[in-house]
Amino acid sequence: MNTVDLLNVIEVELCPECGSGKVDSAQGNSKCKSCSWRGTTSSLLIRKMSDNEAHSVVASVLHDYWQELQTSVPKIVGLALVRCGLCGMDDTEGLARLIKATVLATYKGTLEELDRVQDEIIKRRDTDTMRRGDGKPD
Numbered sequence: 215m216n217t218v219d220l221l222n223v224i225e226v227e228l229c230p231e232c233g234s235g236k237v238d239s240a241q242g243n244s245k246c247k248s249c250s251w252r253g254t255t256s257s258l259l260i261r262k263m264s265d266n267e268a269h270s271v272v273a274s275v276l277h278d279y280w281q282e283l284q285t286s287v288p289k290i291v292g293l294a295l296v297r298c299g300l301c302g303m304d305d306t307e308g309l310a311r312l313i314k315a316t317v318l319a320t321y322k323g324t325l326e327e328l329d330r331v332q333d334e335i336i337k338r339r340d341t342d343t344m345r346r347g348d349g350k351p352d
């Protein structure tokens with residue numbers, strides 16, 4: 215970890231039951247989307263990460279997501295394309311092209327929406343910080 219990393223430390227909330235970062239918190243209560251854990255927000259594990267570590271985690275999650283899309287989407291989309299008559303089952307080249315376009319569009323759409331969600335979270339956090347006037351994030 216270098217000096218720049220030390221200046222940009224973020225805190226990540228993790229489920230105390232399974233360690234997942236997929237937790238929702240509202241009004242002091244939290245729940246994990248990866249397991250059935252529910253509890254108080256103060257029970258969550260806090261992991262401090264540098265920007266570089268956070269970027270590494272995000273890159274790993276996005277890689278897993280890309281792999282998952284390439285595994286699960288072709289079956290569903292291929293079936294939908296054939297059933298609706300948009301592409302014949304014998305047209306393997308056409309099917310492959312449409313499936314590839316769908317996987318890519320899904321991935322890009324997810325990233326774009328994640329950017330919008332992140333912007334909303336940052337704006338909300340900035341507004342809350344300004345409202346409290348203490349300059350500290352939650």
Ligand SMILES: [Zn+2]
Nearest residue numbers: 229232246249
């Ligand atoms: Zn969990």
